[in-house]
Amino acid sequence: MIWHRLKLTVATGTAIILLIIAAGTAALLDQAERAAMLAARISLERSAQAVENALNRQLLQVHGALASLPTLFAASSITPMDPSAVDDVLRGLNFQTLAYRDLILVDSHDTILASARRRPSGQKLPFDTRTLNIGPAALVGPLRNAITGDWSLYVCRSLVAWSGITAVAEVPLPTLMELLAETGIPPGVKLQLERPDGMLVASLPHNETETGKVRPSALGTHTADGKAFVAINPVTGERSLAIVRGSLYGSLRVVLTAPLTKLLSDWKRDRDNTIAAATVGALLIAAFSLALIAALRQREKVESERSRSQKVLVNAIEAMSEGFVMWDENDRLVTCNERYRDLYRISAPFIEPGISFEELVRKAAQAGQYPEAKDDLEGLITSMLQLHHRGRGSLERLLPDGRWVLMKERRTADGGTVGTRTDITPLKTMLRELAEANERANEATAEAHRQNAALTERERRIWFLAHHDDLTRLPNRVLFRERLASALGKATAEGDKLALLYLDLDRFKDVNDTLGHPVGDALLRTVAERLSNCVNDPDRVARLGGDEFAVVSLAQNQPADAEQLSAKIIEELGQPYSILGHTISVSASIGIAVAMPESQDADALLKQADLALYQAKGKGRARFCAFEPGMDAHLRDRLAIEGDLLHALPGEQFELVYQPIYNLASERLCGFEALLRWRHPIRGFISPATFIPIAEDTRLIVDIGLWVLRRACHDACLLPDDLKIAINLSPIQLAFGDIVAAVSQALEESGLNPARLELEITETALFTNDQHNLEVLSRLKLMGVKIVLDDFGTGYSSLSHLHLFPLDKIKIDQLFVRDMTLRPESAIIVNAIAMLAFRLGMTTTAEGIETTEQWEAARRSGCTEAQGYLLGKPISIDTAVTIAAAHRCVTETVSGAT
Structure with missing residues (x-):
């Protein structure tokens, strides 16, 4: 009877599933059609709006020319x-x-x-x-x-x-x-310009016979509400999706139409595929149901035969002297003899035909059948299950009355399992006594081994501490000096060339000063890990002290291989670090010294690499430099510039120039950027790229930046009130100078409106001590000052900073702007930045505009402002005042004429 009910249940379930598939397929197709229609409407409405905007721009341009x-x-x-x-x-x-x-x-x-x-x-x-x-x-x-x-x-x-x-x-x-077609009309869409009375003004594609004629069925008579609707061709009966929009001239309307058969072609193809898939699935389910019913019918026959065989088996196994048990292919109990029940007296109540092996073992263990399982019940059950599933081998188990039972399992030909249980208590007693004697001998031997190992480990630890850095676990200066001397000899013997890479972290002291030594130590450990990963042989890496590291490079092609390794190290160490809740960005500078055959002195090589490192830092950091004989002179020149910088500010050797910034939409002058220049009384003009990194290293940039801030605010008051002034801030000013007090004092002394002041920061400043900088920038924002992110896209750009920091403007780096007219990828990047800034309520400035093509490209991309040599080079404040006044007069004249 039970088999009949199972077969009926399978048939009923299959029918229900087929009904669900049919209903679900119908609902899915309906939903997909609605979605396809909605997408077509939205696409056509957007295209119509774009055409209307383009038409209005052309008509406004004509109208403006006539006016x-x-x-x-x-x-x-x-x-x-x-x-x-x-x-x-x-x-x-x-x-x-x-x-x-x-x-x-x-x-x-x-x-x-x-x-x-x-x-x-x-x-x-x-x-x-x-x-x-x-x-x-x-x-x-x-x-x-x-x-x-x-x-x-x-x-x-x-x-x-x-x-x-x-x-x-x-x-x-x-x-x-042709101009309207350039707005990106989708394929298959027909564009028409019509009068409200139905006259066809123009069409794309062109319709020579209908142009200039009034057509009663024209869609231009429809309300110009910009909403898509379904239109039916009175001649062919074809259904189309149409939209009508007005223009600045009410007598001219934009009409876009597209056949619904083309718009919904993708949906129809998906519909056919969905129906086919649902049909195949329904057929598979029906076939599976029939197979399952057949299997149930076969199972019913097997169970009947098994019942008859079980009676014969019970009589045979009851005569055995050992415990016997049999399980079917599904691990369910078939039968067992009385001896088996006698051995497992506690679990006897659970030993019933049909119970699974795992269930019987679990219930017996929980009832206390296996005393040794009290501390690890699941472990005992797992071991017994493993023996049973393997179908071979044996396992010993302790019973509550102190007896030991040997369990053996064997697989049968039909997939079942038979097992025997033998009392092995006398054998276990003898083995236990033998094991106790052996254990006492082993304990004496083990103690001797432990004492010897402890002594060896202590000696190894002492040697390691004497030759390795305790913080990074890298070789220290002593061990590295020995390995360097050995490597020099090895390079000579094997015909290789040896190069020494001497590196340290740029501005690591700033991390210790601002974030504390625990953060600095954690940073050094991470740097050591990255450095070891860059070198094939970690034994050639060492920490010499502080933030100084050294690497030995052995290769035949030197210094090319050493320079390639240096570039890899600089790139890896320059990636941002996440240290104890801080995001830190540091770079590395590397000096390279190649050992010459005539000179094999390790100390001389270290000195040369140190000089090359100093030269690399002088060139702007985050770079490598190979030692050259003339580097001593370069070092003396850099030290001279450092000394001259101390007298540049008191000696009034600095001056400010101003580069104009224009609004892209109105083409009007909207402000200037203040740029620092140094005219040395002897050396003449010194490039900012040369002296500003030195000023930041010596932190003279804090006092110089204060002078720039005061002078620029004072000069800004000479310009018209609608022009703003932009000033660059160094990350050193944010970290070590009280920039909030400096800005407040400069504004108070000059009387400049805070809304006219823009402070430009780099992405590097956001990565270094970001929490402190966030607080500083927020206080400046409360004063009314605008915060600008300079050179966006050239550093480790993080979109999270656009969300977390109080930014008003993004300046897009000139590398992207100059490539906009040459590389589509750069144009896409600029468009994306401009759109992102617009969504976040920020303005954008395109830097480095040098051609009219770049100007037009920046305007098309949605940028707000532009700056570059095409618009004006840096000029003095007097010239800036003159240009601002002249530009205002021209603007007022044009506005009045219009």
């Missing part, structure tokens, strides 16, 4: 009645844009007075402007140009300043449609 004619003629001191001069002016203005083909002036009788393109005298327009309600502008067309044969729109504007004269701009429709 500026009176101002332009007044500036040129001519009137519309001077034909020759007027033609030249219109022709010069016409060459500056592609938005229109011709500019025309007509009188009240539609007679052409002047035009940008040469026309016969007295020629009239192809339409009557007197019938138009221009007020102040109107669109006429489409009309075919009798000369070019192209369809054109005519933008007419009544000029109040010239009574009776109308300005007309001819806009070629093919050119206009």
Whole structure:
């Protein structure tokens, strides 16, 4: 009866599953169709908005050109009645844009007075402007140009300043449609410009027969709400997705249409695949159900046969003198004899046919059948299960009455298991006595071994501490000196060349001073690990003291191999560190000295590598430098510059120059960046790239930066109030100078509005002591000062800093800006940064603008401001004041004319 119920359950379950598959497939297809339709609507609406914006830009450009004619003629001191001069002016203005083909002036009788393109005298327009309600502008067309044969729109504007004269701009429709097509219209989408009455102005692709005609079924008569809707072609019955948008001129509308069959083609393909997959799945489930029912029917027969065989087996095993037990292929008890039950008296109540082996063992262990399992019940159960599943071997177990039982298991041909249980208590007693005697002998031997090992370990520890650094576990100076001398001899014997790499961490002292020695020690341990991973043989790495490390490089191609290894080490050690809750960014500088055949002295090699290291630091850190004989002179020159820097500020040798910054949208001057220059009384001009790193090393940059801040704030007060001033801050100023007090004092002394002051910081400053810098920048932000992230993208850029730090602006590094017109990847990066900044409420400045192409690319990318030699080189404050005043006059003139 039970087998019949199981088969009925399988059949019922299969039917339910098939119904669920059918219902789920239908729901999935419906949801997918809705999603595909929604995606098509959104895509078409975005394309229509882009076309509308492009159309408005072109019409505004034409409208602006017509509106500026009176101002332009007044500036040129001519009137519309001077034909020759007027033609030249219109022709010069016409060459500056592609938005229109011709500019025309007509009188009240539609007679052409002047035009940008040469026309016969007295020629009239192809339409009557007197019938138009221009007020102040109107669109006429489409009309075919009798000369070019192209369809054109005519933008007419009544000029109040010239009574009776109308300005007309001819806009070629093919050119206009090409510009609109560049907005990225998806394939298969049809673009039309229509009048509200249904007249087709232009279309893409071009429709020569319908252009200029009024069509009753035109979609342009639909409400221009910018919402996608389904339209049906009255002739073909084809369903399309359409959208209608207006323009700045209400008489011109943008219409986009796309066939629904094309828009939903991907969905239909997915629909067919889904239906096919669901059908296959349903067939597989049905087949599985039939197979399962057949298996149940076979199982029913097997169980019947097993019942008969079990009766025969019970009679046979009861006559055995050992305990006997049998399990089927599913590890369930088939039968056992009375001797087996007698051995396991405690677990006898659980020994029932059908119980699984694991269940019986677990219940017996919990009931106390195996006394040795009291401390590790699961371990005993696991060992017995392993023996049973292997089907071979034996296992000994202690019973509660003190007897020992030997368990043996064997597999049968049908996959079952038979086991025997033998009382081995006498044998165990004899073995225990023998083991006790052997244990006493082993204990005496082990004690002797322990004493010898302790002595050996103590000697090894003493030697290790004498030759290794206790913090990093690397070889110390003593051991490294021995290994260096040995390596020099080995290199000579094997024909290799030896190079010594001497390196230390840049500004490691700043980490100790700002974050404490525990953080510094942890940083040194991490640096030692990274350095060892960079070198194939860790025995060639050593810590010489402080933050100084050394590496031996053996190769035939020196110094090329040493320089390659140095570059790898600098890159690895320059990655940011996460130390005790702090994110730290430090770099490494490396000096390289190559041993010459005639010189094999280790001390001389160390001195040469030290000089090369000093030279590398002088070149800007995070780099390597190979020793050259002339480095002694370079070292003396750097020390001289350090000494001269002490007198540069008291001697008034510094000066500030200002580079203009322009707004990309309005093309107006919006501020200046203050740049530091040093004119040495003897050396002349010294590059900031030379003296600023030295000033940061000596921390003179704190006092120099204070002077720059005060001077720039004072100079900014000479500029118009709408111009801002940008000042660069060194990470050293943030770490060691009271920059908040310095900024407050500079603003108070100069009277400068804090909103006009921008403080530029680098990404390196954010990685070093970020919590302290966050507090400092937040206090500056509360004062009203703007915070700018300079050279974004060149360091270890972290998007988390844009979220955590109070930033107002991002300056995009000139490397990306200059490559925008050459490499699409750079343009994509700049676009992404500009969009991210916009979403975060920040502005962006494109640095290094040197060509008009870069200017246009930066504007298209969405950048807010621009800076570079194309817009202006660094100038004195007097020149900056003059330029600002002149730019304001030009701006006011243009605004008034408009």
